[in-house]
Amino acid sequence: MKNDYLERILTAQVYDVAIESPLEFAPSLSERMNNRLLLKREDMQQVFSFKLRGAYNKMIKLSPEILKRGVVTASAGNHAQGVALVAQRLNCRATIVMPITTPQIKMQAVEAYGATVLLHGDSYDEAYAHAMKLSTQKRTTFVHPYDDPDVIAGQGTIGMEILRQHTGPIHAVFVPVGGGGLISGIASYIKRLYSEIKIIGVEPVDSDAMYRSLQQGRRVKLAQVGLFADGVAIKQVGKETFRLCRELVDEIVLVDTDAICAAIKDVFEDTRVILEPAGALSIAGAKVYANREKVRNKTFVAVSSGANMNFDRLRHVSERAELGEQREAVMSVTIPEKPGSFRKFCAMLGTKSITEFNYRYADPKEAHVFVGVSVRNRNEAEKLIKSLEKSGLRTEDFSDNEMAKLHVRHLVGGRAGGVKNEILYRFEFPDRPGALMKFLNSMSHHWNISLFHYRNHGTDYGRVLVGMDVPRGEQADFKAFLDQLGYRYWDESKNPAYKLFLG
Numbered sequence: 001m002k003n004d005y006l007e008r009i010l011t012a013q014v015y016d017v018a019i020e021s022p023l024e025f026a027p028s029l030s031e032r033m034n035n036r037l038l039l040k041r042e043d044m045q046q047v048f049s050f051k052l053r054g055a056y057n058k059m060i061k062l063s064p065e066i067l068k069r070g071v072v073t074a075s076a077g078n079h080a081q082g083v084a085l086v087a088q089r090l091n092c093r094a095t096i097v098m099p100i101t102t103p104q105i106k107m108q109a110v111e112a113y114g115a116t117v118l119l120h121g122d123s124y125d126e127a128y129a130h131a132m133k134l135s136t137q138k139r140t141t142f143v144h145p146y147d148d149p150d151v152i153a154g155q156g157t158i159g160m161e162i163l164r165q166h167t168g169p170i171h172a173v174f175v176p177v178g179g180g181g182l183i184s185g186i187a188s189y190i191k192r193l194y195s196e197i198k199i200i201g202v203e204p205v206d207s208d209a210m211y212r213s214l215q216q217g218r219r220v221k222l223a224q225v226g227l228f229a230d231g232v233a234i235k236q237v238g239k240e241t242f243r244l245c246r247e248l249v250d251e252i253v254l255v256d257t258d259a260i261c262a263a264i265k266d267v268f269e270d271t272r273v274i275l276e277p278a279g280a281l282s283i284a285g286a287k288v289y290a291n292r293e294k295v296r297n298k299t300f301v302a303v304s305s306g307a308n309m310n311f312d313r314l315r316h317v318s319e320r321a322e323l324g325e326q327r328e329a330v331m332s333v334t335i336p337e338k339p340g341s342f343r344k345f346c347a348m349l350g351t352k353s354i355t356e357f358n359y360r361y362a363d364p365k366e367a368h369v370f371v372g373v374s375v376r377n378r379n380e381a382e383k384l385i386k387s388l389e390k391s392g393l394r395t396e397d398f399s400d401n402e403m404a405k406l407h408v409r410h411l412v413g414g415r416a417g418g419v420k421n422e423i424l425y426r427f428e429f430p431d432r433p434g435a436l437m438k439f440l441n442s443m444s445h446h447w448n449i450s451l452f453h454y455r456n457h458g459t460d461y462g463r464v465l466v467g468m469d470v471p472r473g474e475q476a477d478f479k480a481f482l483d484q485l486g487y488r489y490w491d492e493s494k495n496p497a498y499k500l501f502l503g
Helices: 005-010 027-033 051-059 065-067 078-089 104-112 123-140 149-165 180-191 209-216 239-248 257-271 278-293 313-326 343-346 376-390 402-411 434-441 473-485 496-501
Strands: 023-025 036-041 071-074 093-096 116-119 170-176 198-203 249-257 299-304 326-335 355-361 364-372 394-397 422-430 449-454 460-470 490-493
Touching: 005 149, 005 180, 023 149, 027 036, 027 257, 027 278, 036 149, 036 257, 036 278, 051 078, 051 149, 071 078, 071 123, 078 093, 093 104, 093 123, 104 116, 149 239, 170 180, 170 278, 180 198, 180 239, 180 402, 198 209, 198 278, 209 239, 209 249, 249 257, 249 278, 257 278, 257 313, 278 299, 299 449, 326 343, 326 376, 326 402, 343 364, 343 434, 364 402, 376 394, 422 434, 422 449, 434 473
Parallel strands: 036 299, 071 093, 093 116, 170 198, 170 299, 198 249
Antiparallel strands: 023 036, 326 364, 326 394, 355 364, 355 449, 422 460, 422 490, 449 460
16 A cells, blocks of 8 residues: 555554544434444544644644744635644644635634634635645645645544444444545545445535545546535545545445534534534434435444534524424415415314414415425425325425525515505414414404414524404404414514515
């Protein structure tokens, strides 16, 4: 083997800065997957990712004269923090070039270690080109994030730890893949000792450079990459990492954003830790593999590679996690535009919880509603859709419709020209089964709902906006209805936002 990585890994120097991260059993995930899943907790390192291993193993080998000139690197964040920490320990200047899309939390962490941060380009590749230029100009050492034997060997110590921590059989080890340094190091150690253990890489469907490269037998350069999992947003894998992966990696599994979000939630439920998207890739891949192969009672190891999550991303993760786990069905349902139709439709859903309902009056004959429903799995969603269709309600599944999930659900609205006596009220429902049906059953059957927007936000109260066509002579009856209902409410009929956009 070109370069004896077993020896390199065995002699790698990483433990001056790194810990031997725990290998933890994930009970809830294991039960759902029907396999034993162990998480290699690299998110517990000082910089909340594995990257300090390779950075230290590379930089500790540099001579004092070279260190004095400083180092340069390019990184989307985690490698940058590793280099910055090591530079601080070794009293060395570090310049880090980061894409302008890098999460703020990663930039702040790098600066906290005393490194100089330069923002350049929209992707890692543009930052990399700029860093290489700086390295040449200033005659400083470039510390590559992944395509360097010393960096690869440093990351390979994770594989050494896995085999030391779990002495029983392992079916497969799942590893997130960006440039390929982590999986190359782990595979180099594990495959040398136990060739029967599968090494499976995991990439996002929109950042699949290693998958395409292995498929075509050459390094493929992507025209663009998705940035949700910014830690693996690499357009082209390394030369050495590609060579090692061709030889040692069994396969690459691809996962989408929803699956990554679901994996973040899964790990949180087992550990109360929030991984970053790239850090949760391996868990998402393990779930896909277990479902596809129908394997049971095997031992999987998934490397949870990092936890540098921007807090504001949690809104998106929470929104998409249920879809990724196929525990929410999003659909369009066409119902007759007449009083009582909405109540009848909700009754057909039975005990299923409505997670979202968007509707605006637009047509005197038909009402198109955008609805989200909690389900146990995709099969249950399909049965629900067939049941609605059988009852004469035209239904279209939007659970895999990216535009519907990202945009349309928030834009259902407009003006209802045919509604003459519309009033608009905002309600707080106790967010429990039956609250919505109580509201509908308490209403007069001839008051038509002209607008309805509700979204379950995981709080104690569901916040609902309702427009109703109530004739002027029935205002007293409507007030009695509100008092009888017992829910908190606010009259928003004169709200300027309503007047400008909906009224």
